[in-house]
Structure formats: C-alpha cells, structure tokens
Amino acid sequence: MANGDAKHEQLDGVRADLTDTELTTQQGVRVDHTDDSLQAGERGPTLLEDFHFREKVTHFDHERIPERVVHARGAGAYGHFQPYDGWLGEHTVAKFLTDPNVRTPLFVRFSTVAGSRGSADTVRDVRGFATKFYTEQGNYDLVGNNFPVFFIQDGIKFPDFVHAVKPEPHNEIPQAASAHDTFWDFVSLQPETLHTVMWLMSDRAIPRSYRMMQGFGVHTFRLVNAQGKGTFVKFHWTPVLGSHSLVWDECQKIAGADADFNRRDLWDAIEAGQFPEWELGVQLVDETDEFAFDFDLLDATKIIPEEQVPVRPVGKMVLDRNPDNFFAETEQIAFHTANVVPGIDFTNDPLLQARNFSYLDTQLIRLGGPNFAQIPINRPVAEVSTNQRDGYGQQRIHRGGTSYTPNSLSGGCPAIGDSEVFRHYQTRVDGDKIRKRSESFTDHYSQPTLFWNSMATWEKDHIVEAFRFELGKVGHRHVRERVVAELDHVDHDLAVAVAHGIGVDPPAGGTENHGRSSPALSLANSRTDSIA
Numbered sequence: 001m002a003n004g005d006a007k008h009e010q011l012d013g014v015r016a017d018l019t020d021t022e023l024t025t026q027q028g029v030r031v032d033h034t035d036d037s038l039q040a041g042e043r044g045p046t047l048l049e050d051f052h053f054r055e056k057v058t059h060f061d062h063e064r065i066p067e068r069v070v071h072a073r074g075a076g077a078y079g080h081f082q083p084y085d086g087w088l089g090e091h092t093v094a095k096f097l098t099d100p101n102v103r104t105p106l107f108v109r110f111s112t113v114a115g116s117r118g119s120a121d122t123v124r125d126v127r128g129f130a131t132k133f134y135t136e137q138g139n140y141d142l143v144g145n146n147f148p149v150f151f152i153q154d155g156i157k158f159p160d161f162v163h164a165v166k167p168e169p170h171n172e173i174p175q176a177a178s179a180h181d182t183f184w185d186f187v188s189l190q191p192e193t194l195h196t197v198m199w200l201m202s203d204r205a206i207p208r209s210y211r212m213m214q215g216f217g218v219h220t221f222r223l224v225n226a227q228g229k230g231t232f233v234k235f236h237w238t239p240v241l242g243s244h245s246l247v248w249d250e251c252q253k254i255a256g257a258d259a260d261f262n263r264r265d266l267w268d269a270i271e272a273g274q275f276p277e278w279e280l281g282v283q284l285v286d287e288t289d290e291f292a293f294d295f296d297l298l299d300a301t302k303i304i305p306e307e308q309v310p311v312r313p314v315g316k317m318v319l320d321r322n323p324d325n326f327f328a329e330t331e332q333i334a335f336h337t338a339n340v341v342p343g344i345d346f347t348n349d350p351l352l353q354a355r356n357f358s359y360l361d362t363q364l365i366r367l368g369g370p371n372f373a374q375i376p377i378n379r380p381v382a383e384v385s386t387n388q389r390d391g392y393g394q395q396r397i398h399r400g401g402t403s404y405t406p407n408s409l410s411g412g413c414p415a416i417g418d419s420e421v422f423r424h425y426q427t428r429v430d431g432d433k434i435r436k437r438s439e440s441f442t443d444h445y446s447q448p449t450l451f452w453n454s455m456a457t458w459e460k461d462h463i464v465e466a467f468r469f470e471l472g473k474v475g476h477r478h479v480r481e482r483v484v485a486e487l488d489h490v491d492h493d494l495a496v497a498v499a500h501g502i503g504v505d506p507p508a509g510g511t512e513n514h515g516r517s518s519p520a521l522s523l524a525n526s527r528t529d530s531i532a
C-alpha cells in the first residue's frame with residue numbers, strides 16, 4: 001500500500017523541537033544574555049555593534065507577511081484520502097482517485113472569506129474548503145467552498161465583487177461580509193449573484209463546525225481517461241457527521257464569547273482522536289450531454305441538480321493530525337486551482353480560467369517570490385525536477401553545469417514523456433475575439449427559485465430573518481428597494497416578507513417570477529426591525 005505518511009516523513013526533516021536547547025543567534029553562536037542591549041556605559045546609548053540585538057529586532061520587524069487577499073482567516077489539518085475501489089478508473093488516470101491501495105496524504109484549510117485574519121469564526125459568510133493532495137503524480141489542489149455555487153460568472157468581476165464585500169475603504173467597517181451598503185449595492189446591480197446570495201442568507205452560511213460542512217469544487221472540471229476521453233465532473237465532499245448549522249442568535253453570542261469557535265472545535269476534535277471524515281463524491285456528465293441542461297455547465301452560478309445527475313461515492317478523507325505551527329503550515333500553504341495531475345483537467349468556465357491565473361500571482365507576493373513551492377508545507381512528495389534556478393528563497397543546491405533544454409552536454413531535465421505525464425486535454429477552440437458573456441449564462445433566477453422552493457418552512461423563515469438583519473443595516477433606501485425588486489424575481493412571498501422587515505414598500509406582485517409560488521411564510525406579516 002502506498003504510504004499515507006509520506007508527507008510527514010518528508011516534514012520530519014524540518015520539524016524543530018527547541019524546548020531544551022540553548023539560545024543561539026541565527027548563525028549558531030551561543031548567547032549568554034538576551035535581556036539587555038549592548039550599551040556605551042550603564043546609562044548610555046545602544047551600540048550598533050550589538051549584532052544580537054540587531055538580528056533579534058530585525059527578524060521581529062519582518063515577522064508578518066501579507067494576509068491572503070480573501071480567505072485570510074483559516075484553520076488547517078493533515079489527513080489522508082483513499083478511494084473505496086477503482087470504478088472511477090474508467091474516467092480518469094488520476095491514481096489517487098482510482099487505486100484503492102493508494103492512501104494519499106493531504107492538508108485541508110478551512111476559512112472564512114471576507115474577514116481579516118483576526119476576525120470571528122461564526123460570521124455569516126461562505127467557508128473555504130481547500131484540499132492539497134500530495135499525490136505520487138504531483139500535488140493536486142481542490143480549492144472549493146462549502147457552497148456549490150459562486151457569486152459571479154467571470155473572474156474579471158472578482159476584484160469588483162471583493163471590493164464590495166470587504167469592509168468599506170473609508171472606515172474599514174464592517175468585518176461581516178453581508179451587512180453593509182456596498183455588498184447589497186453590488187448584489188442589487190448584479191443579478192448573477194442571487195443564487196449564491198440565497199445560500200448566504202441560509203443556514204449554510206453559519207456552520208456549526210468545520211467538521212459538519214459540505215465542500216464543493218464548484219466548477220465543472222474534466223476527468224481524462226487513458227484513451228484521452230474527457231468526462232465533465234463536479235466534486236462534492238460530504239461530512240460523515242452530517243451537515244449542521246448554528247442559528248443566528250447563537251452565532252452572535254458565540255462571536256463574543258469565543259471568536260475561535262470553529263477553529264477550536266476542529267483542533268479539539270483532532271486532539272481528542274475524534275477524527276473528522278468526509279466522503280468524496282462526483283457528478284459525472286458525458287461530453288455528449290454537454291448541452292442537455294437548461295443552464296450552462298460552464299456557469300459557476302449553477303448546480304447540476306442531484307435529481308438529474310446523482311452524486312457517486314469515490315472514497316473517504318480523514319483528518320487526523322493538527323499542525324505543529326500555524327504560520328509554517330496553515331499560513332504558508334499555497335493552494336492553486338491550476339495544480340492538477342494527469343487525469344484531471346479544466347473546462348472553459350471563465351471563473352475557473354481567472355482563478356488559474358490569480359492564485360500563483362498572489363502567492364508570488366504573499367509568500368515572497370518564485371520559490372514558495374519549496375516551503376515545506378507546499379513541497380510535493382513526488383520528485384521535483386525543473387530547470388528553474390535561483391530567485392529569492394532558493395532552498396536547493398542544484399548541481400551540474402547546465403539548466404536548459406535541449407541539452408547535449410549533461411544535466412538539464414529533458415521532458416521524456418511516458419504514460420504518467422500531464423497532457424492537456426485536446427479540444428478544438430474556434431471563435432472571434434469577443435468581450436461578451438455567453439447568452440447561455442443569462443438565466444439568473446431559475447436556480448435561486450429552485451433553492452428557495454427546496455427549503456422547509458423553518459428554513460425559509462431563517463432566510464427571511466437573515467435578509468432582514470443584513471439588508472436592514474443598509475442605509476441607502478434605493479439599494480434596499482432594488483434588492484427586494486430582485487427577490488421578487490425569485491419568489492414574490494419572499495420579496496414581500498423581506499420588504500416588510502426593512503421598511504420598504506412590498507412589490508406589487510405579478511413581476512416575472514420564475515419559480516412556483518411558495519407556501520405562506522410565518523414571518524410574512526410580522527414587521528420586525530423597521531427602517532424608514
């Protein structure tokens with residue numbers, strides 16, 4: 001059996017236990033005294049000569065790196081993944097998904113999205129669910145969320161979206177993503193956000209525990225088999241403990257009592273040997289069915305309903321070890337959607353294509369230059385052999401006199417190419433250069449309505465309460481009105497119920513409503529925090 005501990009064996013070489021060692025400088029020189037600086041006379045100035053003082057303070061001055069531009073706050077853990085059997089081998093050559101004898105080590109980082117590194121855990125927000133599989137064929141990163149859909153369809157909108165979600169620039173208020181004017185202004189002007197906003201206002205946005213959260217790859221990806229045939233795929237993580245949420249009242253109290261509630265829960269469970277588990281499942285769509293749906297598979301604001309394409313189980317992930325050092329492991333890990341292995345490939349989803357640019361770009365600055373893949377937590381267990389050289393933070397001593405191909409002298413790393421290599425999926429691309437969203441991406445209301453109609457009455461009540469709380473904080477009346485008008489396209493009763501709670505006139509009704517009318521809401525007529 002392939003060793004699920006391969007990553008830990010690699011990391012053991014750099015783990016440092018300094019509990020019973022004597023203090024030295026970075027150069028290994030022992031120091032007898034670190035409480036007073038070297039001074040000219042008992043009350044005199046500190047001397048430049050004091051190399052120990054300068055090294056100590058200089059290092060401290062440089063201890064911080066930029067937090068992630070989004071998903072800044074997180075918690076991570078090590079674990080492993082193992083497929084149940086080999087059925088997926090028909091569709092992909094990715095060994096870690098198809099060989100039941102392979103146990104692949106991995107690291108998962110859960111996160112909130114909008115808040116800064118020090119923000120509270122139990123806020124209403126999307127949760128990141130990013131997994132780095134250290135496979136024998138190289139690192140594969142599944143960089144997902146706990147919602148199956150995303151706010152925008154094209155990554156070029158991501159900076160706009162994040163600027164609207166993050167605290168407002170003049171006063172850096174609020175840390176909470178969904179309780180301010182800029183967020184709702186953007187939502188009201190960009191109806192493609194509505195489906196994910198429905199999830200955001202639901203109990204899915206306030207998970208009880210990271211251990212009790214689903215995860216989704218979101219995009220439609222592509223599996224590729226030994227014959228080079230592609231199959232569309234959506235990835236799903238399902239927690240063995242089931243999906244559980246807090247209620248809003250609990251969230252607010254917990255945020256005050258224990259801002260680390262979700263982090264602590266994950267840490268404590270693993271320390272206690274209560275190892276959380278998830279089942280990985282896939283929805284597969286044959287390429288011949290690419291256009292069989294009433295939405296576009298490339299549109300990340302859409303789910304593939306499970307009634308249409310069931311989720312089929314592939315294997316199990318267990319998280320069984322906490323990190324030793326938050327910064328070295330959880331903070332320095334670098335996930336990237338473009339980290340793929342043979343057998344997994346991309347689609348033309350414009351959100352995914354943008355992500356494939358953005359992660360490496362941001363990590364070049366966040367992690368200090370082009371060698372961050374050599375940081376221990378990011379190192380593959382697969383052998384790394386490139387002609388890349390030098391750069392800030394270089395950790396390897398490359399031997400030999402050449403670092404290029406083709407090469408007739410010696411060394412270099414020729415690309416030989418055997419069955420294990422990554423070959424980009426071959427597909428025909430043909431079209432005019434055009435800056436325009438596809439017509440197949442224009443239905444923004446059917447799936448929000450589908451989501452709303454799938455909710456139980458009490459879940460609908462929670463959604464209405466959430467809209468009232470979050471949207472009710474918006475000072476600009478026209479923004480509140482525009483959101484209500486948008487909700488009227490999702491469900492009239494929903495729009496009326498929200499309007500009643502936020503001091504705007506309920507819509508007259510009869511506007512284009514893509515969904516069935518929903519059962520009467522218990523909250524529909526109970527006017528709560530009214531805002532003029």
Ligand code: HEM
Pocket residue numbers: 067068069070071074109110111127128129130143144145149150154155156158217218219300333334335351354355358359362363366
């Ligand atoms: C970070 C998920 C869309 C840019 C993250 C993280 C997750 C995530 C889970 C945190 C990774 C970690 O724990 O370190 C998603 C999902 C998306 C999405 C599921 C949509 C389906 C985008 C888009 C962009 C983007 C469209 C840019 C065009 C970033 C950046 C980071 C990040 C720059 C910070 C990465 C770092 O500093 O290491 N995203 N994201 N994301 N995301 Fe996304």
